[in-house]
Amino acid sequence: HPHGSIPSISLNQIGYRPHDDKIALFAGMGGSFYVEDSKGMKVCRGETLKARNDAGISGQTVYYADFSALMKPGTYRIVHVEAGASEAFVIEEKPYKEVHKGLLKAFYYFRCGIELQEEFAAPWTHHACHLAPAIVYGQEDRRIDVCGGWHDAGDYGKYAGPGAKAVADLLLAFELYPNAFVDAVPLPETDGRIPDVLHECRYELDFLLNMQDEETGGVFHKVTTLQFPSLDCMPEHDLADLYLSPISAAATGCFAGVMAMAARVYQPYDAAYAEVCLRAAERAYAWLERNPDVPGFKNPPEIATGEYGDKLDHDERYWASAELYRTTGDQRYHQALKAWAAGNTFELYELGWADMGGYGTIAYLLTEKDRVDLKLYDKLQCGLVEDARRLAIISEQDGYGISLAPEQYIWGSNMLVMNNAMLMLIAHHFYKDSALEKCALDHVHYLLGRNALSMSYVTGYGTNPIRNPHHRPSVGDGVADPVPGQVAGGPNRHLQDDYAKVTLTGQPPAKCFVDHMDSYATNEVTIYWNSPAVFVFSHFAS
Ligand code: G3I
Ligand code: 9MR
Ligand code: ZN
Structure with missing residues (x-):
């Protein structure tokens, strides 16, 4: 029989743990299959059992090849008697340990303002970048150092x-799954005392602290050049002036949330730093109180970089009060969060960069039970598990076993995939519902190749990973392989870049993805697509 990958077999390209369900998917064709070991011995055989019509999402019928009975650790291929064989995958106790570490290490590669040295970055090194102080937009003679x-x-x-979303995901991963972070990444700061994930988050938190206006306590929405540099521009060559866009309530609210969170997490390791974070959170919160009703952020006319517009700041204010309450126990914050939760003006379980209510809800659900309003607590907990179960029900109907509706294959759909898995795992944390855990694992399988394109959406991991992300260092560094451990945006049915328009018109939602560097609306990478993946993989790696 022919070896080599064919696109119609899709599975988790890294592999499976011995006791997990193991299901490969055949697109468009059922029939007999067998699994062979590395010596070519057939170790199990079967018939595809059920088929799911996935027409509205991937445009095909998907057949299930279940080889869960195979539990012996080893290296295998699955062979469809007509279509051919998959690439090799493993069955082992901890198959996701390396990819988990890679997903976390990606944050080191995203670092600004520091040289990425050979010892930690080889071959993806670059010089220190973006070192000049930034101009405050509208106050052209005022400059602030927001390096890092x-x-x-x-x-x-x-x-x-x-940035706040990304740090929040990593800190939550550490709070819930500390065992997943025992090994060094390693990083320049690795000291064997403070877990590396906290070193990495501190790199961003220090930057965020500088984004807080010393005069008012408000937080600048962003710092960028006026225009994006060319796609092959290495960071150290991006020398255009940096501008701080105006302060926004959304930025200030999530800053307060993540700083209050950091104050709690860093307390046992560095009490002085925890204090700095808490003071910063309180100053940001005071700004929010002084500015109860401000318009949402819009890019100033000269600034063409990412807008991250957010019309509604209630969710960020809710998160800030929940986190400050969890950290300080001050009833003032408790009253505020109860009022926000009762207001019904935003989603309580969203974990996006715009809709952040979920972080507030999670903070409250993780508060000691003797300090909460039990009625509200129960309401939030029931709502969370209901939402998670709703996602699991959608997944049961889906050809590839994930929770996205057809209209959710949008820019950054892989964030929704990982956010949904994260939400299910948090519900599982409270309810110990193994169906939710299994469903979250199906989302891991999707990310690592069990999807309509049989592609691993994580650079450097899996047998058929994306290779050409829209990522300037990966384009400009002269290294053949992209920077590893980065999660691509994923299928986006709205075809929001020219390359996607030309190549993907007419494709079903889950196939609106192209592994080309020009497709920024499907194949870019970001910190906040990586961060929920770190959370999810922490569960399965710990
Ligand atoms: O949620 C709506 C949905 O209700 C609607 O039906 C659909 C139709 O347009 O769109 C959905 O909104 C999309 C939104 O993302 C969802 O978060 C928008 O179309 C889409 O344009 C928007 O994309 C954002 C993109 O910037 C453009 O603004 C991405 O979320 C966001 O991740 C991305 O972020 C960029 C930064 O601007 C710059 N840096 C890179 C980064 C990643 O590409
Ligand atoms: O490279 C930019 C990418 O990081 C952004 O996510 C994207 C959307 O804001 O924009 C990209 O820049 C493109 C610009 O918007 C249009 N001209 C081509 C640019 C890519 O080379
Ligand atoms: Zn930089």
């Missing part, structure tokens, strides 16, 4: 909201 932090994405902007 992570680049947002394939571009070199640094945006407060997306």
Whole structure:
């Protein structure tokens, strides 16, 4: 039989744990299959059992090849008797350990303002970048040093909201799954005392602290050049003036949330730093109180970089009060969060860069039970599990076992995939519902190749990973392989870039993805697509 990958077999390209369900998917064709070991011995055989019509999402019928009975650790291929064989995958106790580490290491590669040295970055090194102080937009003679932090994405902007989401996901992963972070990444700061994930988050938190206006306590929405540089521009060559866009309530609210969170998490390791974070959170909160009703952020006319517009700041204010309450126990914050929760003006379970209510809800649900309003607590907990179960029900109907409706294959759909898995795992944390855990794992399988394109959406991991992300260092560094461990945006049915328009018109939603560097609306990478993936993989790696 022919070896080599054919696109109609899709599975988790890294592999499976011995006791997990193991299901490969055949697109458009059922029939007999067998699994062979690395010596070519057939170790199990079967018939595809059920088929799911996935017409509205991937445009095909999907057949299930279940080889869950195979539990012996080893390296295998699955062979469809007519279509051919998959690439090799493993069955082992901890198959996701390396990819988990890679997803976290990606944040180091996103670092700005520091040289990425050979010892930690080889071969993806670059010089220190974006070192000049930034001009405050509208106050041209005022400059502020906001060096450091992570680049947002394939571009070199640094945006407060997306940064706060990314840090929040990583800190939550550490709070819920500390065992997943025992090994060193390693990083320049690795000291064997403070877990590396906290070193990495501090790199961004220090930057965010500089984004807080010393005069008012408000937080600048973003710092970027006026225009995006060319796609092959290395960060150290991006020398155009940097501008701080105006302060926004959304940025200030999520800054307060993530700083209050950091104050709690860093307390046992560095009490002085925890204090700095808490003071910053309180100053941001005071700004919010002084500015109860401000318009949402819009790019100033000269600034053409990512807008991250957000019309509604109630969710960020809710998150800030929930986190400050969890950290300080001050009833003032408790009253505020109860009022926001009762207001019904925003979603309580969203984990996006714009809709952040979920972080407030999670903070409250993780508060000691003797400090909460039990009625509200129960309401939020029931709502969370209902939402998670709703996602699991959608997944049961889906050809590839995930929770996205057809209209949710949008820019950054892989964030929704990982956010949904994260929400299910948090519900599982409270309810120990193994169906939710299994469903979250199906989302892992999707990200690592069990999808309509049989592609791993994580650079450097899996047998058929994306290779050409819209990521300036990966384009400009002269290294053949892209920077590893980065999650691509994923299928986007709205075809919002020219390359996608030309190549993908007419494709079903889940196939609106192209592994080309010009397709920024499907194949860019960002910190906040990586961060929920770190959370989810932490569960399965710990
Ligand atoms: O949610 C709506 C949906 O209700 C609607 O039906 C659909 C139809 O247009 O759109 C959905 O909104 C999309 C939105 O993302 C959802 O978050 C918009 O179309 C889409 O344009 C928007 O894309 C954002 C994109 O910037 C353009 O603004 C992405 O979320 C966001 O991740 C991305 O972020 C960029 C930064 O601007 C710059 N840095 C890189 C980064 C990643 O590409
Ligand atoms: O490279 C930019 C990418 O990081 C952004 O996410 C995207 C949307 O804001 O824009 C990209 O820049 C493109 C610009 O919008 C249009 N001309 C081509 C640019 C890519 O080379
Ligand atoms: Zn930089």
